[in-house]
Amino acid sequence: MRAKAVILGCNYYIGLSALRCLGQFGIHTVAVDYSEERAYGALSKYTSERLIAPHYKQDKDAFIAFLKDYGRMQQQPPVLIPCHDSYVEVIDEHLEELRELYLIPQTEPGLYTKAMNKETLHRMAQQHGVNVPETLSPLEDDFLERVESELGYPCIVKPTDSPSFVALFRRKIFKVNNRMELQEALSKVQEAGLEVIVQRIIPGFDDHMYTFDAYLNQDSKVTHWVTCQKYRQFPINFGASVYTGQKYVPELRRIGGDFLERIGWKGFAEIEFKKDARTGAFYLIEVNVRMTNLNELLRQVGINFPYVTYQELTGTPVEPYAVTKDMNRVFWYGYEDMLAIRDYIRTKQLTILQVLRSLLRPKAYAIWSWRDPKPGLAFASMTLSKMWGKLRRR
Template sequence: MNNRAIVLGANYYIGLSIIRCLGSQGIKVTAIDYSREGTYGFASKYLDEALIGPHYKEEPKALVDFLIEYAKKQKYMPILFPSADPYVEFIDNYLVELKKYYLIPQTEKGLYTKVMNKKTLHKIAEDYGVLVPETVRLNEDNFIEKIEDTIKYPCLVKPVDSPSFVSRFRKKLFKVHNKQELEQAIKKATDENLEVIVQRIIPGFDDHMYTFDAYINQENKVTHWMTCQKYRQYPINFGASVYTGQKYTQEIYDLGAKFLEDIGFKGFAEIEFKKDSQTGKYYLIEINARTTNLNSLLSKAGLNMPYIAYRDLIGSPLKPKGITHDTNLVFWYAYEDLLAVKDYIKTKQLTLTEVLRSYFKPKVYAIWDWKDPKPSFVFLNKIMKRILKKVFK
């Protein structure tokens, strides 16, 4: 295994988990970020090289040139791993140039961006017969009437382009309860030149959220997969996984595998579904076209997805595998879960007893690892600085 792995982004635990998954297999890993400040993935013992490069958004062409020059110095073609949505969009935009120098799973330019974009994803899902939440777009006739008659309040104002929205508002969407709040939310987004849609809220608590995590090989077949059930997320109700368990759900596999193969997807993907608490039907919510929050859980359960992708791309694929039993393992991002728990209890969606009872499961941690502890201490230092800054302000 002579090909070096290049991880784009090391300032969040997803990048750290990719570094660990590959480095622990003896692969030389280089991580590239635009700053060293708070970039705790650089502290991993599994990292062979840490580099500072141009910013993916401020200087995208410079980053392309940086990556190409780096790859030219390598004896074997490196393999590129994005750790966040903006890096996925960056690779998708420059896929033709980058594939000349890097091994990258996707072969269709623009497909990753299409499935990350809420508007185009919904069109694709509808074309392939997959349920999505009822949606109204701002340019439709009788826009308000459709919301009041079909969508109904409360409802969600969601971005078409999630990374840009999250970067600006530090949240994934706006929840609105009436016409006035709806108009205010739309104005906030449009003032920032961000396109939004309005969606019905699928009924059900956060534990009605499920994920299908899969690797689709270069022959467009799902070779490795696992299904999970969310227990808590942050921000609550409409956020990212902070306490999620592996849960074998055949129906999620049946829906997810067929859809990804049908649309010609290649590489790693995570589809989020929500089960309607009234009808029992599963609705496709979004697709993450990259390694996700749950990567450490997948690895602990027996699916080292970055290594699976690495082996597939170098032409030495691992034997197919799906997790078809319940392991009882739970992913835990303690820092944000504690913030979430406070809000769940405050809004009376959970009791303290229910929360405490949930912790009696074997856990896989987002950042902490006994074999690689240094990143955790760098992360704690980052959090302490943030707290002290707020206190003194």
């Protein structure tokens, strides 16, 4: 009997894509979430089993106990695939005990957290010669004066712990244009008890953002990789991918792959880079340690990362492969891209003609699939209901 794949977090399209990527091979998929409400990903026809677990933050001990109880009931250890940063944090905290019952690629406790934490990530990157944006901590001497002289305005206030920051403020960063705005932003995060860093903004439009997506085997060697170029994000300028294309950039394999191998990474990782519009140098921005928003695009251009993960951990690794040519295909999250397009046009960063031209490319859809329509229909229903509720409140 084949091992099951336990997918954590199915109220977003990352979990949905993981279910599809594995279910199409007949792998028994287990969709786990803390509520049935809005968990549209679990409605996929590729879901074999659906479970409701205690909330991973509100009742962490009960959540871990739930996972361990489920693992003990299985004939073979399931492959554990988290699809949200908060699930990764919990797994990392209990990595050794969960590895007794589940197949998890990472073996070093704390490494997931180091890569997710912006401050420790940047220290690791600098130790290995990887460019990172100039950064200051509010705890440093002469902090305000150094922001003006070393970083300049505008700059960004960035959380060291992104999941907690995003959950509270519904954004990834604060962009500040002067000392007063910086002090206001710092006051907000201090009141919330969160730690932040302040960073120089690397020049360049959103299409200067790139990703290096890779899988590293249990010897910490890159076996599969592909690179992509972002075109639009939401929120604009400092958000998540909503329109991103596969783009072969071999330099990112050297920078990103060497870095991941040197720190002893195992399993999937996605490094986000920004290319300096003035110098052409690539700067490491962050590392996504859970499965990526771009899963469906990457599958369509040749690398099914959830399947690569499953096969290696169950003893039948997939042959190494890299996408080394441009495939002219883009990932599209239509709902948020429409909001992004509105804001790009309002701020005159894009024209209507530029947007229309871009939309002609073949697409890998974030949610919709003709072969698996139920999640897309459920998401459309939820979105329309939300919009109707806003209209009624006006």
